[in-house]
Amino acid sequence: KNEVEQSPQNLTAQEGEFITINCSYSVGISALHWLQQHPGGGIVSLFMLSSGKKKHGRLIATINIQEKHSSLHITASHPRDSAVYICAVRGSGGSNYKLTFGKGTLLTVNP
Amino acid sequence: EPEVTQTPSHQVTQMGQEVILRCVPISNHLYFYWYRQILGQKVEFLVSFYNNEISEKSEIFDDQFSVERPDGSNFTLKIRSTKLEDSAMYFCASSGWQGANGYTFGSGTRLTVV
Numbered sequence: 540k541n542e543v544e545q546s547p548q549n550l551t552a553q554e555g556e557f558i559t560i561n562c563s564y565s566v567g568i569s570a571l572h573w574l575q576q577h578p579g580g581g582i583v584s585l586f587m588l589s590s591g592k593k594k595h596g597r598l599i600a601t602i603n604i605q606e607k608h609s610s611l612h613i614t615a616s617h618p619r620d621s622a623v624y625i626c627a628v629r630g631s632g633g634s635n636y637k638l639t640f641g642k643g644t645l646l647t648v649n650p
Numbered sequence: 651e652p653e654v655t656q657t658p659s660h661q662v663t664q665m666g667q668e669v670i671l672r673c674v675p676i677s678n679h680l681y682f683y684w685y686r687q688i689l690g691q692k693v694e695f696l697v698s699f700y701n702n703e704i705s706e707k708s709e710i711f712d713d714q715f716s717v718e719r720p721d722g723s724n725f726t727l728k729i730r731s732t733k734l735e736d737s738a739m740y741f742c743a744s745s746g747w748q749g750a751n752g753y754t755f756g757s758g759t760r761l762t763v764v
Contacts, residue, residue, distance in 0.1 A: 570749075570750075572752070580687070580758045581755070582758075584755070629749055636745075637695045637698055638753065642692045
């Protein structure tokens with residue numbers, strides 16, 4: 540069973556700051572996902588990673604498979620980035636292709 | 651961009667009643683999932699469905715739960731006799747082959763059992 544830990548649980552930043560959210564997991568995976576959840580609850584996929592680094596606009600996601608660790612960075616943060624950011628992992632092998640979720644990081648960006 | 655559609659967005663039901671949550675997955679996706687999120691907690695896996703049968707289910711998915719793909723487009727989650735602790739946000743998701751190219755989530759159904 541994979542355990543997914545995120546830190547910090549809560550993060551408050553000022554507009555323009557550089558944000559880092561961390562995720563670690565306990566068992567080998569086939570892919571790691573970063574997801575965004577806004578108030579009201581809908582879940583939106585941001586990134587899927589199996590190695591290296593991906594960038595989309597002001598968002599950057601990295602993963603270190605050997606260390607079982609991933610980070611999500613937001614450059615030049617903006618109040619509209621305020622949301623819960625969730626790390627989720629997809630298992631490897633067999634029929635284990637469901638996602639296991641972390642508890643999420645609540646990000647608040649103040650103007 | 652293709653979407654996963656869930657209905658209703660909110661449902662209030664009395665304890666002991668049956669509820670059916672509906673989902674329309676992305677049309678060319680093969681795998682379908684239900685997840686739930688109790689208020690303030692993390693999202694939890696309930697069940698995955700492929701080729702018209704359950705491929706995996708969690709300990710949460712006991713005999714009061716069932717899933718069905720009745721007509722080739724809808725994917726439903728039935729809770730037979732709701733309990734207070736079934737109150738949660740229920741998310742449907744779909745994916746291509748084993749989720750290898752990612753997952754698309756619906757907006758969720760907020761179920762409140764009173």
